[in-house]
Amino acid sequence: MSKKFITLLTDFGYEDHYIAVLKGIIYSICPEAFVVDITHSIPKFNTKVASCILNFAYKYFPRGTIHSVTVYPEVGTNMKALIMKTKNYVFVGPDNGVLSIAAEDDGIEKVYEITNKDYMRDDMSRTFHGRDIFAPVPAFLACGVKPEDMGVQVYDYHTISMEKSYVKNESITGEIIHVDSYGNVIMNIGKEQLDSLNVLDGEILEVHVGVIKYEIVFAETFSGISPGKLGLIIDSENLLELCVFKGSAAKMVSASIGDKIQLKKKS
Template identity: 40%
Template structure:
């Protein structure tokens, strides 16, 4: 995948109050001034590696082949955790070795993981607290200029993985988990439409149960739910989502990321 890259994306938990994101962009542009930089999000919950994993999982494939994705949600910065470069089939990913790229190890058919060791591509001196500026941003920029991934460091196999929640499927029920709460308070689960269709099909109405809360009503659009109660929708990523029209289902129910959900005929 060597050759000039047109796009670098950034996903961080830095927010927009401080100058961290702007500094990373400055480092990138100092090395590769023609690159386009796209912000996926900088509003990941602080230190929340799982939330960053979700954000990147459902966004990276919309970018053109050759895009370089930089993820800096890095509670272990300055410790012994390693910086990684992961080569997928069409994209490159730079991130700390904390499991934030776990989805790639399962979804990409051909995935090569390298530890970044070529420190002549780093910004010097390397801070113990800002590897986004001193390692990830400059290495991404040099990759964008066309250096080969194999020049960055050796292939490894002992990289960290997160325990990504798996679905439990029976004849008429699917058990999953709330993956993410968006800014509208919608609860996004890991239950895919194709799983719902294969297990429940056209058997009838479904009900979602979670910590004593039962939600019924599968809607095609948010505005179709005029009951004032939580409803169910298949979102734009083909995931089952619980919502309140013009309201926050998180505030209404108290449910949160990590809560287990069960979908059955109801």
């Protein structure tokens, strides 16, 4: 049997035993699986951030990888547990929209509600469905169980809609969608939108973060920004990123996820 990859993405953090429990269950069911942690540092209960991180990461794994997500403030309710089969991957998680952006990006083929208790833990709790559903289900999938054997096909499920950035009157409006561990502030503004303003390396942009205006250089690399100064670059996902060379942009501008961004060329 070829090695089957399972990824885990949660808001559990690294201080407790929860991640080890998930991995222990997966390896007990399917020793041939290979488990990769995307991250367990999602802000608590923040399904929007989790969906963004999943969308950033999923596509770099081998075809057939099973992506399991447990960011689930609704745990213990009657919310459905889902398997989403897409063109190249399988996604497992709660029906709160956390899977939707990545799954739609890859192309959803079928969606199943997990109903067969044979593939859940016998002693189901109301507080730890990561252990009881979202670890065993991907493990059984990795060992060859088909999604249709685990539940019933459904056509209604929740999605998360991301606000779109837009260009108007030589200005781009967007929002902050992620702040990484370096303090880089990532926006939903793409390279093509910046290109529409014909912004060149070294140009100064007027950037409003909330109600505060900054004048910030656009650079092609981090080293094109003076140490300790704010800069703008296009990151590896072709998204605009506010950064500080060898520093934290998030701290410098007190930026938070969801803050509005507006930028234009300096007049």
